[in-house]
Amino acid sequence: MRSSFLRIAVLICFLIVSGIGAVGPASAQQRSLSFIRDAEVEHTIRQIATPLFKAADLDPNAIDIHLIRDNAINAFVGGGMHLFIFTGLLMASDNPNQIAGVIAHETGHIAGGHLSRIGGAVEMATAQAIASALLGLAIGVAGGSADAGMAIAMGGQQMAQRGMLSFSRAQENSADQAGIRFLHRAGESALGMLQFFEKLDTQNALIGSRQSPYLSTHPMAADRVRVVENVVAQEKGVSAEATPEQQMAYDRMIAKLRGFLDPPGRTFAAYKADDTSVPARYARAIAYYRQADLDHALPLIRGLIAEQPDDPYFHELEGQMLFENGRVAEAIKPYRLAVEKSDRAPLIAVGLAQALIETGTDAAYTEAQALLENATAKDRDNATAWRLLGIAYGRADRMPQASLALAEYNAQIGRWDEAEVQATRARDNLPVGSPGQLRADDLAEYVKRQREEARANR
Template sequence: MCVALAALLALSNSSAAFAQGRSLIRDAEIEATIRDFATPLFHAAGLDPDAIDIYIVKDDTLNAFVAGGQNLFLHTGLLLRTRDPLELIGVMAHETGHIAGGHLARTADAIESASKLALVSTILGVAAAVATGNAGAGAAVALGGGNVAQRSFLEYSRGQESSADHAALSYLDQTGQSAKGLDEFLRTLSGQELLSAARRDPYLNTHPLSQDRISAVDAHLADSPYRDKPATEDQIRRHARMVAKLYAFLKTPAQTFRKYPDTDTDLPARYARAIAYYEIPDFDKALTEIRTLIRDYPDDPYFHELEAQILFESGRPAEALPAYEAAHRLDPKSGQIEVLLARCLLALNDPAADERAVRHMESAIQTEDDWSSAWREMAIAYGRVGRIGDSALALAEQFARENKWREAEGQAKRAQAQLPQGSPASLRALDLEELAKREQEKKRSG
């Protein structure tokens, strides 16, 4: 699987999120789908959707959790194993209940960090320890106390689970959705309760299950006017596309072709096969597949994005540019697509294209400021147009998000030497220098 910045799924590993092989993945379409499913639930809970960060963890296990306040983590294993959108929505309604209830809103002082991505890295390490029952699983992450994970992190009480369930049922009713998905998910888990911790899915280790919880959901369903209300056609369509896309990127092409054979002419299957050919890589067949989808669905930004990715990866950035431009035009709010468009422009090695890349990166960074790869592209773009101070500042931002404090300090000093004294950019560079010094001192002092 391609893990370059330009990978369509941008299934590139987040540079600050490694813990026992766990990493974050980025994808504009999948994130938009999850966000659109979750936003009505957040509103029902009285939460600001923009204040909640959603992370997709590349991990085959069935798990989801909240941590560090308003951070929702969903494993790819969970996304792939949900049989319909109502199951995923039910799980997210439950996790929203944890957020609204303030469960685990405060993490241990030992994992405080100035960098959000450093916090994410720590959370993934601790989640691995708690979910597997093995404190050593998160040993790569500094916890400041060997038993912190086991004592307090991601360990929900049965009382909190019941409270989150009750809240979830309320949110589902408020949004006019059936709780059948949550019921089915809990019943799936109940079949694993007798398994050892090593064999059962981590969700059970972090979310204690009891028959009372299932009974409470059943009782709610009996009285709910939305009991038999199915998912909308749009939800079903988007969920099927998400599963097909994830499967094609995360499994081998052979597995994808078995699950989505040529005899399956539905859109998700065609999408999956296009990705599988890209993964082989057989770029010609991949282009043939995706272009038939574009012919049938010309206004779909993500099909244009895949075409652009295939062309870019095959060393044809000039041909990829119109496809990236089409994707951006059809989804102008996607910072991820705009970053990839800027990267394509930079690959043209043309001064006019470099100027356009700067404008796109300055727009994209407004929503992608936690993505270290975006800051790297920003640094390249600024360097190409001779804005050396701004380029150094962007590199300092990148290194800060990657927890590389020595490099961040060096680039922040370099930026200050180039930027006008007292300017907002110079003051930001000074802040980053001081932050980097503090973080290095904390590391030295243990």
């Protein structure tokens, strides 16, 4: 999972955007946020969300899902088609149905057009907040640390005030009703939504700083709970239980999050040594790895691989363990298996490419180029992939292509001057009329405008 959990250390404006907006009291606006990228966690969330997006007649591929490392029970939508979910919400849930209930509600806001009704000035603030947040994410991924996966972005700028984009009670009720429809269309019960609302309802009595931030912009009225209770009581022909496969994917996701985000001691207490379940062994393997104890970590993950040899995420974790402990040559085989068994998932492919580049051979550079070209085609916002692709091209003496890749990288992290230099160099040296030259020309013009705007705003 070297490509999975990536550290971010940049300034972004605090995410006060449509849907949930404020993440706590004003004093909390200076605390840090963490964006997490992980192929398995993202895949699990997508499996839960996709049927709901389809039920709402939304294109699942048009909605970006972002995971924020924060203990708060929170989620929000912003920038039109961005869904942000806090790890605190995931880890406070009891089953995948509760996560589905939250996503269904947030999908109700998107499908209901609530974001477009907020007003021009607020929309501009929202767009700026989202753009700044995602730029922060790109910068952090570009810097990608091997550090057991913490992704930290510092919240500093206060571009919007607490509650600025709070939804009205009417919009909340509308999102509830739409969410219930989407759940039923997907063949799912609204019980998970009800259970989540009940969790929030218990927090209404808490003082402000201890309340879930979800409540600050999603007012939880008792009548909302009663409405969903009545719906659940009358449900027929929908499932209130996750399938064994869905439950296992959920349990593994929670075990992985706890293994990476909780202190190892807490992980060992939650997943005791005599618990031989797959999620428990997974969590303990990660906790041992975080303690640099490969003597315990590797046997655990290799035992899981022996039982499930086609699971890409177990192979990925073994590769990350080996790579980050200086055993680069050994890491390539499990990383390669992870890429093959995940159908070349971009995040996993970037991990393999980085290991290949570290080996320093011409054959490795060639393989890394192919992996990174495919990864950037699927995930153009992965700044790490562009940076590594520039390195791979450069070491293969493909300098115009290296310049274009580095232009993409620098544009994503907001280094406009360097991005323009690299884009101009690529445009001047790539074949006339080639797709690469046309992209370089477009990119040069784009970064020139961005640089001028940045200077004008100083």
